[in-house]
Amino acid sequence: MLRTAILAAARNHTLERVVTNAPVSRSIVKRFVGGAGHEAAIESSRELVARGLTVTLDHLGEDTTDRAQADDVVAAYGTLLDALHDAGLTQGLGGLTARADVSVKLSAVGQALPRDGEQIALENARRICEHARRVGATVTLDMEDHTTTDSTLAVLRELRLDFPDTAAVLQAYLLRTEGDCRDLAYVGSRVRLCKGAYDEPASVAFDKRLDVDRSYVRCMNVLLAGEGYPMFATHDPRLVEIIGERARATSTTDLEYQMLYGIRPEEQQRLADAGHTVRVYVPYGAQWYGYLMRRLAERPANMAFFARGLVSKG
Ligand code: FDA
Numbered sequence: 001m002l003r004t005a006i007l008a009a010a011r012n013h014t015l016e017r018v019v020t021n022a023p024v025s026r027s028i029v030k031r032f033v034g035g036a037g038h039e040a041a042i043e044s045s046r047e048l049v050a051r052g053l054t055v056t057l058d059h060l061g062e063d064t065t066d067r068a069q070a071d072d073v074v075a076a077y078g079t080l081l082d083a084l085h086d087a088g089l090t091q092g093l094g095g096l097t098a099r100a101d102v103s104v105k106l107s108a109v110g111q112a113l114p115r116d117g118e119q120i121a122l123e124n125a126r127r128i129c130e131h132a133r134r135v136g137a138t139v140t141l142d143m144e145d146h147t148t149t150d151s152t153l154a155v156l157r158e159l160r161l162d163f164p165d166t167a168a169v170l171q172a173y174l175l176r177t178e179g180d181c182r183d184l185a186y187v188g189s190r191v192r193l194c195k196g197a198y199d200e201p202a203s204v205a206f207d208k209r210l211d212v213d214r215s216y217v218r219c220m221n222v223l224l225a226g227e228g229y230p231m232f233a234t235h236d237p238r239l240v241e242i243i244g245e246r247a248r249a250t251s252t253t254d255l256e257y258q259m260l261y262g263i264r265p266e267e268q269q270r271l272a273d274a275g276h277t278v279r280v281y282v283p284y285g286a287q288w289y290g291y292l293m294r295r296l297a298e299r300p301a302n303m304a305f306f307a308r309g310l311v312s313k314g
Pocket of ligand 1: 194259
């Protein structure tokens with residue numbers, strides 16, 4: 001119930017204005033967001049990389065309503081990619097791992113625009129992929145709510161013709177995802193598996209946590225048995241343990257763990273220190289509201305922390 005209410009609040013623009021303009025203490029946003037601008041996000045990334053972690057950066061912003069706004073997002077990714085390059089963060093260790101990555105929401109680059117939204121998003125994502133290739137970075141297409149899944153996978157297919165290292169995201173809470181994992185478990189295919197962060201109807205998604213976790217394990221098995229490059233995005237201690245066990249059992253070393261900036265940082269470090277590739281998702285930018293609300297919905301215990309921040313003057 002609380003999760004549904006928080007996710008509904010995440011899409012409420014009046015509330016967004018109130019919360020965004022409230023004297024939110026800097027610490028609340030700072031805990032989950034890598035910075036207000038790309039400079040701060042680069043600095044956060046530099047610190048993570050210095051500790052043996054890798055990064056994927058997300059320029060916050062979704063629900064783009066016109067082409068100019070979509071162009072601004074593409075330009076922001078261009079600025080970010082150049083800054084990553086200048087900071088020496090795009091040099092890779094070879095193969096698909098360890099290079100800096102950027103995560104892109106197709107809704108931010110025009111997917112929801114009336115008429116030709118998918119085509120506009122494809123062209124804009126292509127511009128970001130071209131820029132990423134020039135500087136030696138990779139791109140991941142974030143996955144949004146289920147109404148966008150087919151369109152996002154269609155854009156992915158097109159992009160991969162020219163940019164085969166473009167990564168997909170699949171959400172274990174969707175009933176369809178085990179099949180999508182099978183389709184995408186081919187050589188060179190980078191796939192991030194997460195549980196899923198949106199409020200989905202029972203007609204398309206598992207609604208019990210246990211069923212989502214079971215689905216995650218089934219999808220994990222498909223990806224580990226396949227020939228692609230799995231990227232397991234979860235903070236769930238039990239799933240992290242199962243990933244480790246299954247990877248050992250199948251002698252798979254070519255995989256990565258992914259976690260969000262500010263969530264279980266000690267665990268991120270522990271896995272990196274144990275020799276695993278760990279990628280931290282670093283969101284940055286002024287439009288942090290929707291992102292932060294989804295993190296609160298995952299863990300309502302953070303609500304008290306947030307509420308304290310809202311009433312403080314910091
Ligand atoms: P779950 O929510 O069950 O949490 C398990 C445990 O992790 C908790 O008990 C707690 O210990 C810890 N934890 C989890 N969330 C926390 C929080 N907010 N604060 C503190 N502790 C917390 N989703 C999506 O729909 N599309 C996408 O493209 C992506 N991309 C993505 C990238 C990366 C790198 C990650 C890690 C996650 C995503 N997600 C996502 C979000 C994902 O779908 C999911 O909502 C969150 O990762 C939370 O799910 P967990 O697997 O962590 O488990």
